[in-house]
Every structure is written in structure tokens, then in C-alpha cells.
Amino acid sequence: MSFHTTQAVESSSYPPHPCRQFTFSEIEAATKNFDDSLVIGRGGFGKVYRGTITYGETLLDAAIKRLESGSNQGAVEFWAEIEMLSNLRHIHLVSLIGYCNEGQEMVLVYEYISNGTLADRLHKTRAPLTWVRRLKICIGAARGIEYLHSDIGTKPRVIHRDVKSSNILLAFDWTAKISDFGLSKIRPMNQPSTYVNTLVRGTFGYLDPDYYQTGRLTRKSDVYAFGVVLFEVLSGKQAVDRSIDEEHWGLATWAQDSIKEGKLKQIVDSNIRERMSPKCLKEFALLADRCLHSRPKQRPTMAEVVVGLESILALQEKTDNTLLVKLFGKRVPTIRIPFNWDNSVEGTRLNALDVYMYTVVGEDRIIHRFDFNTIVYATENFSKANQLSHARYGYMYKGRLQNGQHITITKYSNAIMRGNAYKECMNEASVLVKFEHENVIQLLGYCINGTDVYLLYAFTPIATLNGLLFDPMCNLLDWNKRYKIILGVARVLVYLHNHAPIRIIHRDVIPVNILLDESFNIKFSGFGLAMTFDDETDCIDVDQICGTLGYLAPEYTATLRLSTKSDVYSFGVLVLETVTGQRAYDCTRAATHHEDEWLNFYVHRNLKEGRLSDIIDPRIDVDSILMTNFVEIGLLCVQENAEVRPTMEEVIGMLLGTVSLTLPVLEMRARMNAELYDSPTYLDGQISEVHDTSAVEEFVSEYSH
Numbered sequence: 001m002s003f004h005t006t007q008a009v010e011s012s013s014y015p016p017h018p019c020r021q022f023t024f025s026e027i028e029a030a031t032k033n034f035d036d037s038l039v040i041g042r043g044g045f046g047k048v049y050r051g052t053i054t055y056g057e058t059l060l061d062a063a064i065k066r067l068e069s070g071s072n073q074g075a076v077e078f079w080a081e082i083e084m085l086s087n088l089r090h091i092h093l094v095s096l097i098g099y100c101n102e103g104q105e106m107v108l109v110y111e112y113i114s115n116g117t118l119a120d121r122l123h124k125t126r127a128p129l130t131w132v133r134r135l136k137i138c139i140g141a142a143r144g145i146e147y148l149h150s151d152i153g154t155k156p157r158v159i160h161r162d163v164k165s166s167n168i169l170l171a172f173d174w175t176a177k178i179s180d181f182g183l184s185k186i187r188p189m190n191q192p193s194t195y196v197n198t199l200v201r202g203t204f205g206y207l208d209p210d211y212y213q214t215g216r217l218t219r220k221s222d223v224y225a226f227g228v229v230l231f232e233v234l235s236g237k238q239a240v241d242r243s244i245d246e247e248h249w250g251l252a253t254w255a256q257d258s259i260k261e262g263k264l265k266q267i268v269d270s271n272i273r274e275r276m277s278p279k280c281l282k283e284f285a286l287l288a289d290r291c292l293h294s295r296p297k298q299r300p301t302m303a304e305v306v307v308g309l310e311s312i313l314a315l316q317e318k319t320d321n322t323l324l325v326k327l328f329g330k331r332v333p334t335i336r337i338p339f340n341w342d343n344s345v346e347g348t349r350l351n352a353l354d355v356y357m358y359t360v361v362g363e364d365r366i367i368h369r370f371d372f373n374t375i376v377y378a379t380e381n382f383s384k385a386n387q388l389s390h391a392r393y394g395y396m397y398k399g400r401l402q403n404g405q406h407i408t409i410t411k412y413s414n415a416i417m418r419g420n421a422y423k424e425c426m427n428e429a430s431v432l433v434k435f436e437h438e439n440v441i442q443l444l445g446y447c448i449n450g451t452d453v454y455l456l457y458a459f460t461p462i463a464t465l466n467g468l469l470f471d472p473m474c475n476l477l478d479w480n481k482r483y484k485i486i487l488g489v490a491r492v493l494v495y496l497h498n499h500a501p502i503r504i505i506h507r508d509v510i511p512v513n514i515l516l517d518e519s520f521n522i523k524f525s526g527f528g529l530a531m532t533f534d535d536e537t538d539c540i541d542v543d544q545i546c547g548t549l550g551y552l553a554p555e556y557t558a559t560l561r562l563s564t565k566s567d568v569y570s571f572g573v574l575v576l577e578t579v580t581g582q583r584a585y586d587c588t589r590a591a592t593h594h595e596d597e598w599l600n601f602y603v604h605r606n607l608k609e610g611r612l613s614d615i616i617d618p619r620i621d622v623d624s625i626l627m628t629n630f631v632e633i634g635l636l637c638v639q640e641n642a643e644v645r646p647t648m649e650e651v652i653g654m655l656l657g658t659v660s661l662t663l664p665v666l667e668m669r670a671r672m673n674a675e676l677y678d679s680p681t682y683l684d685g686q687i688s689e690v691h692d693t694s695a696v697e698e699f700v701s702e703y704s705h
Contacts, residue, residue, distance in 0.1 A: 019086040020055060020098035027100050027107050030054075031064055037519075045077075045182075050112055055097060059656060061112035062097055069104065077182030078106045084158065084181040092144030094169055094179040113177060114438045115170035118229070122165060122236055128271035132320075133174060134233045135284075135313045140176030141168045142309055145226060146302040148178070149219045156186045159217055163225035164206045164239065165232050173499065174436050185217060205239030205250060210296050220296035226305065227291025231255040234284060236269030252292050259289055277319040283312050367433065368445035368456075375399070375447050375454055378407060389464045389512050392528065393421040394452075398460045406460035407444060408515065410525075412453040424528030425453050431527040434501045439492045441515065441523040459515070459523050466511035469581060479620045481520045482578050486630075487655050488522040489514060493571060493648040497538070497564045504530045505540065505562055509570035510548050510584075511577060531562060539563045550584030550598065555642050565642035568651070572637025576603050579630050581617030600638045607631055629654075 030051035031038055041048035046068035053062040067078060078101075085096035100107040115121070118137060121129055129137070148158040160167075161183040169177045183201050200212055208224035211217055228239050231251050237243070239251050258267050264285055268276065287308045293299045300308070378399030379386045388396040394411035401407060412425045432443040447454040465485060468474050477485075489509070496504050506527065513526030529546045533539070540562045545552065553569035556562055573584045576599050582589070589596040596602040606615045607628070616627050633654050639645050646654070 019082065019096055022053070022098050022100045022107070022109060024100050024102040024105050024107070026053070027051075027064060027066075027105075027109070030062065030109075034066065053097065053109055060097060063110045063112045065108040065110070067106040067108075075106065078108070080184060081108060081180075081182045084184050084186075088148070088158070088181075090144060090147045091175065092140050092147065092177055094177045110179070113169040113179075114172045115174065115436065117166045118168040118170060118176070118233075119165035119238075121170060122232060123238055128236070128269070131272040131275050132313070132316060134272070135309060135316065137168070137170065137174060137176045138230060138233055139306060139309045139313065141178060141229070142226065142302055142306045144176065144178040145222055146306055148184075149222070149302050157219070159185045159219055160222050160225075161185055161217065162202055162206075163222050163229065164203050165229050168229070172437050172495075173501075203239075205252075208296070209294065218296055219302070220299045223291050223299045223302060223305065224296075226302070227288050227299075228252050230284070230288035230291065231267070234269065234281075234288065235267045236271065255285075256289060256292060259285060277316050280312050280316045280319070283308070283315070287312070367429070367443065370445050370447040370454075370456060372447055372449040374401065375409060375449070375456075377402060379409060388461065388515075389467060391512075392424065392526075396464075400460070405458070408441065408457040408459055408461065408525075410455045410457075412455070414451045422453070425455065427530060428455060428526075428528045431502070431504060431530050435496075437492065437495050437500075439488050439522050439524055440495075441525045457523075457525070459517070461515035461523065462518050463516055464512055465514035465516060465522075465578075468516070469511055469577065470583060475619055477520075477619070479622045482620065483655075484520055485514065485516070485522055486575055486578055487652075489524065489571065489574065490648055490652050490655055492522070492524045493567055494652060497567070497648055502532050503534075503538075504532050505538075505564055506530050506567050506570075507547055507562065508551075509567055509574055510551055511574060514574075533564075538565075548584075553642065554640050563642060564647070565645045568637050568645045568648060569642070571648070571651070572634045572645075573600060575630065575634035575637065576600060579617065579627065579634065580615050581619060582615075600635065603631060604635055607635070 028034065030053045031049040032051075034047075034049060038049045038051060039047050040050045040063065046066050049064045049066070051062050051064050053060050053064070067074070078099075082096065082099050085093070089095070094113065095111040097109045097111060099109060118141075145160060145163060148160055151157060158181075160178065160181065162180055163178075167178065167180045169179050171177060200207070200215055202211075202225070206225040206228045208221040211221045211224075228251060231237075232239060235251065235255065237251055240249055241251055241254075242249055255267050258264065264281065265273070267285065268281065287300070287305065290298070290300055291305065376382070378401050379397045380399075382395075382397060386397045386399060388398055388408070390396075391410050391412075394413040397409045397411070399407050399409055410428075412421045414421065429443060429446070432441070442458045444456045444458040446456065468477050493506070493509070496506060504527075506524075507529040508526045510526070513524065515523040515525055517523070531540055531542070542560050542562050545557055545560065547556075547570075551570040551573050553566040556566045556569075577584060580599065580603060582599055582602075584599045585597060586599070587597045589599075589602050593602075593605065596605065603615050606612070612624055612628060612631070615631070616622075616624075633651065636654075637645055637651065
């Protein structure tokens with residue numbers, strides 16, 4: 001079957017579409033009339049809102065900047081930004097989707113960048129960026145500035161004039177993107193002069209002293225500002241930092257003086273000091289220092305900066321690989337399990353766990369080992385009120401650290417002595433340190449107490465989907481929230497299957513693993529069973545069946561062959577549960593039809609016999625045509641034949657209502673694994689085609705507004 005899908009998800013780079021002019025009513029709809037709950041940033045220009053904007057047939061996540069009437073920035077900067085970004089397209093530049101200029105309103109619409117600014121990640125976020133991550137961000141930002149400075153085709157050279165950490169945005173995959181071009185200047189090609197005479201503009205702490213004194217703006221002015229950013233990245237301090245002694249509030253001067261005095265180590269952020277190669281530190285500091293040279297001509301070009309940073313990264317990665325070889329004898333593939341997990345005594349395994357967490361997991365992200373008393377305090381001695389759900393080998397708790405940070409804790413009871421629990425704990429850790437996605441739970445650290453292991457995550461949900469969906473007294477989940485949850489899970493699965501640094505099959509897509517915050521945004525968890533697959537095939541042969549009864553794809557249970565379509569099957573069951581409010585497996589449903597204990601057959605039979613009202617959760621009041629569409633999406637995902645199930649990208653298109661087509665015969669057969677399920681053969685049935693998706697399109701349009 002053929003699908004064309006569009007999706008309102010963040011991309012590492014938008015396609016080169018023309019900049020569109022929006023009406024103010026479209027902007028109001030996208031921001032829910034500038035709802036303060038959607039504000040994601042503020043500046044001299046005004047507020048920035050997150051919204052969903054319609055571009056042709058596409059729904060795009062957008063950052064919408066509204067210029068306030070009292071702002072010190074005005075029409076000149078507004079039109080400069082539009083002119084600049086309309087003609088510049090690069091993966092390391094933020095994309096301008098469009099603008100609105102109606103009456104007194106001036107609004108800019110950009111691609112939404114989910115991980116915020118480099119400044120926030122360096123100075124506000126408690127979970128610090130690793131040294132390798134910082135290097136990669138610097139390389140990306142440097143490439144963006146290099147593109148601005150270069151002559152490519154008819155593109156003129158551009159001097160940004162406001163390079164700083166708060167103007168470097170970080171996408172969901174940590175791609176660095178240069179933003180805010182309101183002060184930028186174009187230097188026409190073939191112009192004999194190498195500089196532009198202009199009034200001095202920029203940000204204190206990043207201003208090139210030569211530019212400040214002479215008013216002559218050159219590309220080397222951007223190089224100077226980027227040198228300050230490099231020292232920010234190295235030190236974790238702000239460009240103007242009052243924690244430094246009064247004579248050195250300027251980071252640039254303090255860093256340069258420290259290097260001259262032979263005090264290089266005092267510059268380095270304590271969060272990354274232990275993970276840095278001494279040679280990399282020296283090379284990085286020298287490169288940053290060269291960028292700050294008092295004579296602009298002595299500073300490197302941005303092309304030279306890129307080459308230098310790439311060399312430093314290669315050196316650091318070589319050092320890390322050498323360390324791993326010394327520890328393990330060879331590079332351990334992901335997903336990694338300590339070498340002696342299955343037959344070691346408690347003490348040996350506990351030591352292996354510590355080494356594993358610090359060296360193998362820690363190479364990607366700093367992982368903290370917490371004291372058990374910290375866990376006890378955070379959970380109020382594991383109080384019942386803080387218990388979220390029962391996990392595979394223990395319980396999940398919410399908690400709060402003494403510094404005020406909210407966390408979630410998964411307990412692996414007796415994990416040190418139990419092979420599978422220990423293995424899944426390690427698997428969870430090694431997977432999560434690779435992922436950077438706003439809807440995937442972030443690993444913060446771990447704790448060992450006796451034979452129990454605890455994993456700590458930087459997030460506290462109000463509940464799990466399981467807890468709200470199957471509580472008959474709960475009326476919190478209206479259809480808008482359920483749709484938001486379904487779409488969120490689908491987006492994460494697209495990321496895991498196609499875009500993550502290591503592509504995985506989750507293997508346990510169930511409501512217990514869907515955590516919800518107060519706004520019903522999801523965090524996907526439960527990665528203990530996850531398995532990687534390569535680019536050549538998405539099928540894996542396994543030696544045992546792992547997962548949750550009712551969510552296992554039939555080909556997986558029958559042949560032990562696992563694929564991304566196994567996750568699609570589980571997702572389909574989750575969709576049916578979310579629409580019906582009923583569990584995947586419930587023996588009480590089998591009073592009339594024995595096969596009805598399995599939700600997919602119960603839903604299919606009732607839909608085929610025209611009894612839609614019997615299966616839709618009575619707590620939601622939505623048009624029956626819309627509900628039929630979503631039921632059929634779920635049933636498409638649980639088809640017995642894995643090959644005809646849609647991919648998760650295709651599911652996204654159906655959920656957004658952008659796919660409208662006749663589908664092949666939908667067969668519901670019962671050839672489940674008899675030994676696993678202990679159930680008889682079920683009845684066959686079929687749905688000839690999916691209903692018209694106009695109801696879905698109408699709902700999505702209304703919901704997004």
C-alpha cells in the first residue's frame with residue numbers, strides 16, 4: 001500500500017519551502033490566543049510561544065515570536081530576520097517557516113526546537129551536558145557560522161553580529177542551530193573591503209573589542225564571540241559571571257589570564273573534568289584562546305575552527321575507546337551487558353555494576369550513584385502515596401531530592417541475585433543514555449542497596465496511563481487528552497525505529513510504561529526489554545519470548561522473530577485500550593464469546609456487527625465516525641500478517657488525518673501461540689475498507705487550535 005504522510009514533529013532540518021505570510025487569526029489559533037501556558041521563552045522582543053501551525057497540508061510544531069509594542073527591537077530587525085532566513089537554508093541554522101505583519105502585529109514563526117538553548121543547558125539545567133556532547137554541539141554551531149561566512153553560489157557572506165550561547169538552539173537530537181538574525185549584516189560578494197562600517201550592536205561579554213573600538217564589523221567579530229562561547233562550554237560559567245572575582249567578571253579575560261598563569265584546570269567545569277583527555281583540554285583551550293586574539297587577523301577562520309574541533313573530538317573518542325579496551329578487552333556493542341552478569345556471586349556482580357555504570361554508560365552521559373538514604377528521603381520511606389505502579393521486578397515511585405528536583409525511581413528487587421532483573425536494569429541504562437527526546441524519560445542515576453538496584457529518572461509524573469485509563473472512577477481522560485497521548489507514543493516509536501542514535505524495538509509498549517505529567521504530556525519508559533537492530537534489517541531472531549500478555553505480536557510468539565512491526569502490534573492494542581477503556585486481556589469479557597477475552601477480537605467482532613457503542617469508553621463523548629476511524633487504526637496495527645501492518649510513520653499520517661485511502665482487506669485471525677496463550681482458535685473476520693478520514697482531519701484541526 002502507498003502512503004504519503006506529514007507530521008507535526010520536530011525535524012533536524014526543515015525542507016527548503018518558501019517563507020509564508022500568515023494571517024493574525026492563524027497565529028491566534030496556533031497559540032490558543034497567546035495562552036501563557038504555551039510560553040517557552042522571553043526576550044527583549046517579547047514572548048515566544050509553542051504552537052502547531054498549518055503549512056499547506058502539513059502540521060508543523062512551531063516557535064512563534066510575537067514582538068511586543070514596548071520592545072526595543074522593531075521593524076528593522078523584524079524585516080532583517082525575514083530577509084536573512086528566507087535566503088539561508090542549512091541544517092545548523094534555525095528555519096523560518098513564516099511571518100505575520102498585520103496592523104501593529106509583527107510575528108515570526110520558526111521551527112520548534114525542543115531542547116532549548118545552549119545557555120539554558122549550560123547554566124540552568126541540573127543534568128549537565130557531557131564533554132563529548134558539548135564538543136558535538138560546538139562543531140554544529142561552528143559549521144552554521146562557517147556557512148554564513150562563506151560564498152556559496154549567489155549567497156552573500158553574512159556576519160551574524162550576535163553569536164552567543166542563548167542564540168544556539170538544540171534540537172531533539174542535539175543538532176545545534178544558530179538563531180536570531182535581527183542584527184546580522186550582509187557583506188556583498190566581490191566587495192573589496194573586508195569589513196562593514198556600522199553602529200556597534202551586540203551583547204556585552206561577547207563583543208569583539210576591535211569592533212567595539214572602531215565600528216568595523218568583520219567575520220572575525222563572530223569568531224571572537226564564538227571563542228567566548230567555547231570558554232562557556234568549557235567552564236560552565238556565563239560570559240559575564242559575577243562568581244568570578246570583580247576584576248574578571250568577563251569570562252574571556254578571566255580564561256585568558258588563567259591560561260597565561262598556567263591555571264588551565266581551574267577553567268574546567270567540574271562536571272566534565274574527570275572525563276576529559278588532558279591533550280583535548282589543552283587543544284580546546286588554545287583554540288578558544290586563538291579566537292579571542294586582540295588582532296582580528298590572527299584569529300582563525302570559522303572553517304579552521306571547525307577542523308580544529310573535529311580533530312579534538314576524534315582525539316577524545318580515541319581516548320574513550322582505549323579506556324574501554326583496557327576495561328573490557330574489546331569494544332562492547334550496544335546494547336551492552338557486563339561480562340559476568342549471569343554467573344557471578346553478589347559482590348562481584350555489584351562491583352561489575354558500578355564499573356559498568358561509570359565507564360560504559362558514563363561515556364555518553366554523566367551518571368550519578370546516589371546514596372540509599374537519599375532514595376529513602378526522596379520517596380518518604382517508599383510511602384504508599386508515592387507509589388506509582390508495579391514494575392516488572394518491583395515498584396515505581398515518584399520522589400523529590402533535597403535540592404527540590406522531582407524524580408521517578410524504578411526499583412529492581414533482589415536484582416543483584418536475579419539474572420533477568422539485573423540484565424534488564426543494565427539494558428535500560430545502556431539504552432537511555434543514548435536517547436535525547438522530549439518524550440523519552442531521562443536517566444539521572446542509580447543506587448545500590450544490598451541486592452536491590454534503583455534507577456532514578458529526571459521526571460515526576462502525576463500518573464501512568466494504566467492508572468488513569470483503568471480506574472472506573474477517573475474522569476480526567478477526555479478524548480483530547482487520549483488523542484494527545486496516542487500521538488505522543490506514536491512519535492516516540494517513530495524516533496526509536498528510525499531516528500535514534502541506536503535504533504531499537506521497544507518490546508513492551510504498554511500503558512504502565514506511559515508516564516504522564518500534569519499537562520498529560522507523555523514520557524516513554526520501560527526499556528529493559530529493548531533490542532537494537534541495524535540498518536539492513538529490522539528483524540531479530542531471539543531465543544525466548546519477553547513482553548506482556550495481550551500485547552505480543554503473533555509472529556513473534558510463533559517464530560521468535562522480532563521486528564519493528566512487533567511494536568506496531570503492541571501500539572495497536574494500546575490504541576484500542578485507550579479508545580475502549582478496557583484491558584488487552586480480560587477473561588470476564590468471554591461470557592458470550594470465548595475469544596472476547598482478547599481485546600482486539602472483542603473490538604473487531606463488535607465493530608463488524610455494528611455495535612460501536614458497546615466498545616467505546618462511555619467516559620468519552622465523541623462523534624461515532626471519528627471513533628470508528630481510530631478503532632480501525634488500532635485494528636490495522638494488530639493484523640496477524642506483520643507485512644501488511646502500517647509502519648509507525650504511516651500510523652502518524654492516519655492519526656493526523658492526512659492519509660485518506662482505501663485499505664486492503666483487514667483480516668483478524670486467531671493463530672496465536674497456543675502454548676503461550678492457552679486459547680482456542682478464533683473466528684475470522686474482515687473490514688473491507690477504512691472509513692473516510694475527514695472526521696479525523698476535522699478533529700485534528702479543531703484540536704490543534
